[in-house]
Amino acid sequence: MRLAYLAGGAISLLLGLVGAFVPLLPTVPFVILAAFCFARSSPRLETWLVGHRRFGPHIQAWRSRGAISPAGKRAALFAFALSALLGLMLLALPWSLIPLLVALVGGRWIWTRPSQ
Template identity: 60%
Template sequence: MKRHFYFVAGWLSLALGAIGAVLPLLPTVPFVILAAFCFARSSPRLEAWLVNHPTFGPHIVAWREKGAISRKGKIAATLAFAFSIVLAVIFAPWPWMMAPVVAAAVTGSWIWTRPEG
């Protein structure tokens, strides 16, 4: 039963990562890392596919070995946060426009304190 839970959670994480590739506030790589974690407990074949993926594999390995996020990833996250904040300021009413600001402050500060890999 636990294996099925991890399998479904891995696919949901991978789907959220795919959605994050086109939505500015939703990150991609953390969901792919989570998917690899879930697949390690449910499907070694899918885990190996993610770990060996040319785009996502290095991020997964860096996270597993050092808890590291690449500088490029940190900059991409910061730019995505900035874009989301601009959209919220333009389109969202007060106080909802502050949601991306708070998310950027909390998550961005955590991201920038991780080692670089």
């Protein structure tokens, strides 16, 4: 199981790094997931990630208060809105309502998280 968590952490961290350069692909949620996986597989990698100057504060805020930065909230809500809009424009009914529903539920959940 340790290897599965280690692989999951590495894949999540890689996706987070890609998300830093690809629009609409989130970064921080993948880094938080990587920290979760590394906590169960590699204390050394977890310590490095939690102490990272860029990602560490986001991980610590999430772990201590479930908090998301205001910029992170804005980016996530924008991505949800854009996905819902594209779904409404490009998909036929009733399939076009799925991205809208996901955006409403996910966006509400993010909006209600404490701010960092």
